[in-house]
């Protein structure tokens with residue numbers, strides 16, 4: 001699951017409209033929040049049906065390095081609280097997991113060891129400096145190479161004072177989530193006042209507040225100010241929802257083939273940004289019906305071009321961009337300049353790869369302009385980005401000869417993706 005396998009996958013074409021039912025694995029964002037809050041709890045927490053993928057394993061690996069433990073119990077994982085002991089240096093492997101890189105450094109300050117954080121080349125380029133500055137103001141002792149990026153070392157002193165801090169979270173909502181998730185364990189809790197531009201991915205902030213409440217914390221929000229009092233956390237049992245962003249390519253497959261795909265277990269209420277797919281698909285002229293067994297997406301055969309601001313749901317961009325290549329007219333995606341700091345520069349990658357297959361795709365200041373055109377096969381480079389594998393799979397449904405480079409990189413969130421994709425096609 002390291003994402004470095006150099007092979008290609010011939011994305012299968014659909015022979016006609018699909019009629020399938022799929023089950024996607026647990027939400028990465030919920031899994032990694034539940035693991036962190038479980039590790040900060042007073043007692044063991046059984047996390048039910050969490051994601052098992054590279055990012056999830058990086059998170060459990062990080063928590064183990066920091067003095068916790070995570071033990072598989074069938075489909076569930078029993079997480080035991082951090083009991084940081086000893087003063088020997090340890091290291092935390094970040095891979096290219098934004099959630100691990102942003103959510104775990106604060107936890108290192110609770111122990112008394114030097115903890116080195118480092119990972120893939122790509123994570124060294126992803127933004128983290130505003131978070132490290134805020135953590136330093138809250139009492140963390142951090143040494144880095146002057147770039148405010150991994151590798152960096154947190155010198156634990158057995159606790160974090162906490163208190164009030166200003167934060168620019170405009171490059172990633174994960175900076176804010178990181179402070180809020182760790183807040184209950186700071187001696188004085190945490191009060192964060194947002195400065196700078198609005199954070200992207202608002203649903204992920206709501207998700208953080210929701211999980212904090214489920215673990216017994218009492219976060220408050222007033223406009224740009226967030227407060228999390230110091231609290232003892234507990235939650236014996238937490239069930240993880242299916243990942244609705246991972247569901248995106250399967251939903252898109254219904255639209256692209258003019259068929260029907262049911263995604264099992266779609267929650268009726270959720271903070272996941274993927275839930276926004278229901279209104280997006282309707283806006284693009286598709287049908288999306290939710291009942292108590294799941295979401296059924298039915299393609300109508302025609303996809304409308306659209307102007308979409310994806311600031312709140314940026315992680316859906318690769319799959320949505322692929323889908324819009326089959327629209328009946330031009331589209332513009334805006335509000336996602338921050339995707340230049342994701343797994344790769346996603347705007348550059350999508351413009352390059354979609355154009356190489358024949359679509360008219362250019363980068364704008366904060367997104368993509370997409371003009372559909374007849375597409376042809378070719379190698380689709382994936383830049384060690386799981387969501388580019390998913391986007392390429394959507395294209396392959398209607399374009400013969402799409403060769404997806406390094407498909408194993410999809411293991412960041414869905415190691416079984418290509419199998420599930422093939423099974424959907426029957």
Ligand SMILES: O=C(O)C1=C[C@@H](OP(=O)(O)O)[C@@H](O)[C@H](O)C1
Pocket residue numbers: 028029030098099171172173174177200201204314315338
């Ligand atoms: O908190 C989270 O779990 C996430 C927040 C978002 O990050 P950004 O705000 O950096 O886009 C999202 O894109 C990422 O996939 C997961």
Ligand SMILES: C=C(OP(=O)(O)O)C(=O)O
Pocket residue numbers: 096097098099315342343387
């Ligand atoms: C941006 C993403 O991941 P990460 O959690 O590494 O930020 C993503 O999954 O689209």
